[in-house]
Amino acid sequence: MTRDGRPDPIRIDVGALVQRSVASLYAHLVTRPTGRAVRLAIETQLAEAGEPTVSLIDLTEVTILDFSCADEVVAKLLQRFLEIDRPRNAYFVFRGVQVRHRDPMEAALERQSLVAVAQRDDGRFELLGPASVAERTAWDRIERAGHVPASDRREAFGGNELRLGLEGILSRRLVFESAETGDLVALSRLVAI
Numbered sequence: 001m002t003r004d005g006r007p008d009p010i011r012i013d014v015g016a017l018v019q020r021s022v023a024s025l026y027a028h029l030v031t032r033p034t035g036r037a038v039r040l041a042i043e044t045q046l047a048e049a050g051e052p053t054v055s056l057i058d059l060t061e062v063t064i065l066d067f068s069c070a071d072e073v074v075a076k077l078l079q080r081f082l083e084i085d086r087p088r089n090a091y092f093v094f095r096g097v098q099v100r101h102r103d104p105m106e107a108a109l110e111r112q113s114l115v116a117v118a119q120r121d122d123g124r125f126e127l128l129g130p131a132s133v134a135e136r137t138a139w140d141r142i143e144r145a146g147h148v149p150a151s152d153r154r155e156a157f158g159g160n161e162l163r164l165g166l167e168g169i170l171s172r173r174l175v176f177e178s179a180e181t182g183d184l185v186a187l188s189r190l191v192a193i
Contacts, residue, residue: 006178007052007091009191010045014073015061017041035072042077043087052089054176056191060096060121070104075112082114082173091173093191095119097128115172117187125188127174134165135172142175146189150182 017038046053057073059065065073074094081090097105097118109116109129118128127139141156142148148156157166169175176185 006176006185006190007054008050009054009056009093010049011056011058012042012045013058013061014038014042015058018062031066032068032072035069038069039072039077042073043080046088046090049088052091052176054091054093054187054190056093056095058095059098059101062096062101065101065104067104067107070101070108071111074105074116075108075114078109078114078116079112082171091176091187091190093117093119093125093187094128095191096121102128115169115174117174119188119191125186131172131174132165132168134161135168135174136165138162138165139169139174142169142184143186143188146186148184150178150184153182153184 018034020041042055042057046055049055057077078092080086081088081092094105094116095118098121105116105118105128108114113130115127115129115131115135117125119125125143127136131139138157141162145156153166157163170177174187176187176190177183178185
């Protein structure tokens with residue numbers, strides 16, 4: 001963790017995990033057991049990281065991602081760390097999300113009413129999944145600013161809709177809130193490497 005209370009990111013290369021976890025030469029996520037093995041490997045890496053943790057789940061080298069693996073690697077991973085009894089305080093950003101990954105990821109997120117921060121292959125960040133208009137607006141404000149000091153929160157999110165949107169993205173862990181300062185930080189700024 002940095003001195004200002006922001007977590008240091010950890011990068012998890014899913015393509016390399018597939019090759020290690022299931023002894024495959026190819027980074028294809030095409031069966032539920034493969035997806036489960038990769039998710040468990042990710043959780044193992046998280047258990048060894050500091051807390052809070054911002055995890056950059058890198059899909060760049062994943063050539064095929066089917067719906068069952070998107071459910072295991074994306075939806076179940078997010079769901080586990082949203083629970084009250086989550087194993088640790090973790091945030092997630094999915095990097096290298098390509099057109100071929102979008103449909104399976106969106107379907108898995110939609111089924112579980114989950115939302116994820118994703119970095120597209122063009123470098124831009126976006127929300128995937130069923131976020132409300134208020135949540136998207138609040139997230140966009142923080143994403144554009146990068147950092148919203150606690151002292152500016154009331155002014156930035158003064159309207160009732162925006163306040164509800166902010167509460168939503170905080171509960172979904174789509175932005176980082178410093179426990180020490182109350183500042184809000186876009187996850188994209190925390191994973192910039």
